Amino acid sequence: MPRPEHNLAAEAEHRIRIRRRRAGAAALLTVVSILVLASLLGSHHATGTPSASARSGRTSTPLAQATGRHPSKPTLSNRQAVNAVLAYTPFVRDGAARGRDVALTFDDGPGPYTPQVLSVLERFHVRATFFVIGEMLRYFSASVVREIRDGDVIGDHTETHPQLAKLSAHDQYEQLFEQIARIELLDGPRPRLFRPPYGSFDATTMRELHHLRLLMVLWSADTDDYLRPGVATIVQRALAAAHPGSIILMHDAGGDRTETIEALPSIIRGLRARGLNIVTVPELLAEDPPPAGEPLPPNLSGD
DSSP states (O other): OOOOOOOHHHHHHHHHHHHHHHTTHHHHHHHHHHHHHHHHHHOBOTTSOBOSSOOOSOSSOHHHHHHSSOOOOOOHHHHHHHHHHHTTOSEESSOOSSSSEEEEEEEEEOSTTHHHHHHHHHHTTOOOEEEEOGGGHHHHHHHHHHHHHHTOEEEEOOSSOOOGGGSOHHHHHHHHHHHHHHHHHTTOOOOOEEOOGGGOOOHHHHHHHHHHTOEEEOOSEEOOGGGOOOHHHHHHHHHHHOOTTOEEEEESSSSOOHHHHHHHHHHHHHHHHTTOEEEOHHHHHHHSOOOTTOOOOOOTTOO
């Protein structure tokens, strides 16, 4: 989804770095694959289960340092739910409205406001789904470690937040894969969900998602909170569009998110007052999977 312009100098520096790394993309894939294989063959958690992610070679990962333990694998039901939906559709925008579940989702993080978003979610005992930008982990990885610790679900929102439909197949793959590699190097579960920045995707995107076994997650309720329309407006938009099976779109970074933070308690209370259960996207898929046969929506970015 749209967000304020990056610092141009930092953006230019990052793009140069990305171009320099392209020649080594295949080597990176090989290294991560070797680390995964080594982890499966020789590295176990205290419970005796294999490691869930590629290892960086460190003896203690950020998540292990924060919690005193390694993260567990994604629950089997989460994996099964995503796989079951991928078996008949490459995307989801809401459930089938057979239950009472809704999913809160946040884009563009992590960022300086993410800890405050997490504090609200923790206070209300709510788990959410965060679609994370890879490059932001250079500065705010502690928030993603906290999300994983809390049981939130981490999705792929690309490495640098481009409009994917304007990129080559190679560059689209790199945008998706580099974010996945960063999450795994944090010792987080490999992302299985993807949200396209700006709603931009094309046939090439769908092929790359299929290759990486990623389910594209769109939304059925958009708060447009990135525009900072006011706390009352954000709350009204979230609740007006909410229904059983809804996937609600908000942002925890990409700009000043104080309005979103202030609106979040009222949104949670309002959803619960309607008898709706707030869950992660995989939990929604497990309890209320989308109907089969829905046509893929058009590129939502308008390009």
